[in-house]
Amino acid sequence: MEAMRAVQILNPSGEVTMPRPERTRVMCVANQKGGVGKTTTTVNLAVALALHGNRVLVVDLDPQGNASTGLNVPHHTGVPDVYDCLINSVPLEEVAQAVEGIPNLWCVPATIDLAGAEIELVSVVARESRLARAIAAYPGHFDYVFIDCPPSLGLLTVNALVAAQEVLIPIQCEYYALEGLNQLINNINLVRQHLNPRLEVSTILLTMYDRRTRLADAVEQDVRNHFGDKVLQAVIPRNVRVSEAPSYGQSVMTYDPGSRGATSYFEAAQEIAERGVKEPVSRNA
Structure with missing residues (x-):
């Protein structure tokens, strides 16, 4: 069974494909609470979709650069990164790097320079929409x-919310999970009202x-009662393999494709892909 799952997830023949959306879906993975699996979710969903026929770009907007690490993309000082796009208006295609070993996947890395971007953006013209323009x-x-957003609600996260059409919120199944979520939803509503009317928590x-x-x-049960259909049926379990993978510069998809963690992320990616094909009109209206 594990071998069969691994083959399905790695898809070496390229025969298994996930449906492709009619238009680009820009998804911001956000939650101001740290340690809920934002980066892990971003990396694994991106890899799962790319392995199954979708062209995917990951923008690492967290100064810690964990998404860049997880995709094994160089992000040491001196490497052109998302900071150059936001502050110096360098085109995104000059900064995006192809992810080794995974066709159809690119990553815009984050270096430590990004830590100062929050302050530098304050005086920049149209500071909230710098990332949106770069992607467009x-x-x-x-x-x-x-x-992939930083665990805060500063200008970097606002840039991500203005650039996106959809917000994906990972929620940890722990007692404090729902605390602070109201603040995030309020901020999303503020961005929708003033800066990006297309934005929705999808x-x-x-x-x-x-x-x-x-x-x-x-x-x-609380989350499903509160958010209804927005909650994916796929649930990501606590899994040692998911935690180990980044230390090898890999996603769990390639590190241990037969594991429960890989299967769960594969199912989540499939669900996201199928939902996107079902409801393209409402999202892009």
Whole structure:
């Protein structure tokens, strides 16, 4: 069974494809709470979609550069990165790097320079829409653009929310999960009202689910009652393989494709792809 799952996920023949959206879906992965699986979710969903026929760009907007690490993309000081796009208006295609070993996947890395961008952006003209302009000016076509946000609600996250059409919120199945979520939703509503009327919370993904605890079950029920259909059926379990993969510069998809973590992210990616084909009109209206 594990070998069969691995073949399905790695898709070496390229026969298995996930549906491609009619237009580019720009998804911002956000939650101001740290440690909920934002970067892990961004990296694994991007890899799963790319392995199954979609052209995907990952924009690492977190100064820690963890998404760049997870995709094994160089992001040491001196490497052209997303900071250059935001502050110096360098075109995105000059900064995007192809991800080794995974066709159809590109990454715009983040270096430590990005830590100062929050302050430098304050005095820049049209500071909230710098990233949106950079993505819009990209000459190639992508099916998906995933923006990995920092765990805060500053100008970098605002840039991501203005650039995106959809927000994907990973929620950890723990007691504090729903605390602070109201603040995030309020900020998303403010951005929608003043800067980006197309923005919507389209997807909620439950992460770090531990089936042995009643608490995880209770959090899941709360989130499903509150957000309804926006919550994916696929749930990401606590899985050692998911935690180990980044230390090898890999996603769990390529590190251990037969693991429960890889299967769960594959199912989540499939669900996102199928939803995008079903409802393209409402999202881009």
